Amino acid sequence: MPSALQLPPGLDIGSLSRRRCLLALSAIFASTVTPAGAAEWKASDDPFTLGVASGDPSSDGFVIWTRLAPKPTQGGGMPAVPVSVEWTIASDEGHTRILRRGRATADPRLGHSVHVEVDGLDPDRWYWYRFTAGGAASPTGRTRTCPAPGAPSARLRFAFASCQHYEHGLFGAYRHLAQDDLDLVLHLGDYIYEGSSAGMVPRRHETKEEPVNLEQYRNRYACYKSDAHLREAHRNFPWVVTWDDHEVENDYAANLSQNRDDPAWFLQRRAAAYQAYYEHMPLRRASLPRGPDLLLYRRVAFGDLATFHVLDNRQYRSDQPCGEGRRGGGNMVPDCTDRFDPAATLWGGNQEAWLDDGLVASRSHWNVLAQSLMMAQLTNRNAAGRPVHWTDGWDGYAAPRARFLSRVAATKASNPLTIGGDIHSFWASELKADFDDPKSPVVMPEFVGTSISSRGIPYESTLKALPDNPHIRYFDSRQRGYARCEISRARLQAVFRGLADAADEQSSMRTLASFVVESGRPNLNRE
Numbered sequence: 001m002p003s004a005l006q007l008p009p010g011l012d013i014g015s016l017s018r019r020r021c022l023l024a025l026s027a028i029f030a031s032t033v034t035p036a037g038a039a040e041w042k043a044s045d046d047p048f049t050l051g052v053a054s055g056d057p058s059s060d061g062f063v064i065w066t067r068l069a070p071k072p073t074q075g076g077g078m079p080a081v082p083v084s085v086e087w088t089i090a091s092d093e094g095h096t097r098i099l100r101r102g103r104a105t106a107d108p109r110l111g112h113s114v115h116v117e118v119d120g121l122d123p124d125r126w127y128w129y130r131f132t133a134g135g136a137a138s139p140t141g142r143t144r145t146c147p148a149p150g151a152p153s154a155r156l157r158f159a160f161a162s163c164q165h166y167e168h169g170l171f172g173a174y175r176h177l178a179q180d181d182l183d184l185v186l187h188l189g190d191y192i193y194e195g196s197s198a199g200m201v202p203r204r205h206e207t208k209e210e211p212v213n214l215e216q217y218r219n220r221y222a223c224y225k226s227d228a229h230l231r232e233a234h235r236n237f238p239w240v241v242t243w244d245d246h247e248v249e250n251d252y253a254a255n256l257s258q259n260r261d262d263p264a265w266f267l268q269r270r271a272a273a274y275q276a277y278y279e280h281m282p283l284r285r286a287s288l289p290r291g292p293d294l295l296l297y298r299r300v301a302f303g304d305l306a307t308f309h310v311l312d313n314r315q316y317r318s319d320q321p322c323g324e325g326r327r328g329g330g331n332m333v334p335d336c337t338d339r340f341d342p343a344a345t346l347w348g349g350n351q352e353a354w355l356d357d358g359l360v361a362s363r364s365h366w367n368v369l370a371q372s373l374m375m376a377q378l379t380n381r382n383a384a385g386r387p388v389h390w391t392d393g394w395d396g397y398a399a400p401r402a403r404f405l406s407r408v409a410a411t412k413a414s415n416p417l418t419i420g421g422d423i424h425s426f427w428a429s430e431l432k433a434d435f436d437d438p439k440s441p442v443v444m445p446e447f448v449g450t451s452i453s454s455r456g457i458p459y460e461s462t463l464k465a466l467p468d469n470p471h472i473r474y475f476d477s478r479q480r481g482y483a484r485c486e487i488s489r490a491r492l493q494a495v496f497r498g499l500a501d502a503a504d505e506q507s508s509m510r511t512l513a514s515f516v517v518e519s520g521r522p523n524l525n526r527e
């Protein structure tokens with residue numbers, strides 16, 4: 001177990017003043033959490049090469065993260081002993097007014113990563129944080145708390161990003177995102193890619209071997225975090241993250257791999273990948289990996305303005321349908337009845353019930369489903385003109401999708417919408433319980449963001465599919481970038497931002513399209 005702070009029995013926070021409580025907590029850190037010998041470690045090289053991050057904000061705190069790694073892509077380069085790390089929270093960028101400080105342990109069993117859950121702060125404020133270890137200081141990160149539950153909040157701005165193949169391009173999109181005016185960043189998966197590319201690419205992974213064990217996945221995350229624009233985007237905002245497939249392997253489903261590996265072996269690979277994910281993301285203790293399992297679905301509430309229902313589309317899903325005689329993972333298939341198998345699941349029964357309960361209970365004005373995939377049906381045609389569907393996405397799980405979309409109205413959740421990624425292109429759609437029935441009412445809007453750097457899907461041929469998909473109101477796969485949303489009580493505006501030249505790290509960025517959703521009406525309005 002990592003340096004989880006457990007209050008000793010008998011320490012009743014409610015009976016103590018806040019200051020005495022802080023002193024008591026510091027004493028606990030100093031006496032029991034700091035490992036013997038930890039103070040002897042002295043940094044000879046910068047241990048903060050991976051930067052800092054924060055995430056999962058609440059109204060009184062957030063997680064702050066770093067990982068000590070003086071040799072980032074070579075196993076980290078730390079001695080195999082616990083190391084003490086000091087953290088501070090300040091109310092100013094210059095770090096002169098320090099509000100909180102404490103010690104955490106960078107544990108070698110968790111790759112010397114540090115996840116501190118800070119609480120007791122004021123709502124709706126920006127804060128600055130930093131770490132020191134072995135005489136070295138980290139960059140100063142900036143993060144914020146959410147408005148208090150029930151507090152009327154006027155505005156929320158967030159960006160969502162996904163699909164950042166390191167070899168496909170430089171992260172010019174993050175250069176812009178890092179300078180944007182945002183409260184929050186959502187990452188919707190494919191933070192790393194396990195596979196390397198053939199041919200000419202602008203840069204290479206640390207190795208062309210696919211990671212399968214913990215040290216290899218750690219090195220892969222370190223390779224991605226060697227990008228200064230990505231580190232800067234983390235440093236400036238709290239992030240809320242979920243994954244898609246490439247954090248483990250292309251198109252995996254629960255314990256089933258694309259290569260049809262032995263499921264027991266694949267679960268060991270998944271355990272290594274999930275642990276490395278935890279070690280590199282600003283996640284709370286609730287997401288500590290347990291063997292091959294990691295609890296990632298959760299909610300983040302921004303006052304009463306918005307709740308993010310963060311979903312896990314990979315860990316609990318049933319096998320992609322209609323794959324007999326083919327490779328594992330997704331396939332483009334003419335219709336086969338297994339796509340409509342009511343026993344199929346994408347979220348798993350527990351997560352599906354959790355989402356339903358959360359939508360029923362939500363008092364938020366907007367309810368955002370943050371998940372990795374496009375939910376809208378996308379009907380393509382094969383050479384013979386027959387309709388075909390891609391089975392790794394929601395089209396492979398048409399029954400659970402219809403089950404969910406038929407249920408949304410009954411939950412009475414206010415202003416539901418979904419955001420997604422995965423297919424390296426921008427989409428805006430109006431989701432229906434029955435996409436083939438023109439009279440089926442619009443249930444909620446969907447915005448899918450393009451990739452940060454991963455190559456787009458074919459443009460011309462996909463464009464030809466749009467007449468078969470009248471619920472899709474916008475598509476463009478030619479741009480790399482991200483999406484930005486601004487929410488008020490009256491409306492949501494979603495803006496698609498694209499780089500003029502993705503090959504140029506210094507490229508300008510422009511707005512490709514802008515949509516408005518009025519509160520109380522799920523339809524898309526193009527601006």
Ligand code: FE
Nearest residue numbers: 163190422454
């Ligand atoms: Fe991707």
Ligand code: CA
Nearest residue numbers: 190244245422
């Ligand atoms: Ca994907």
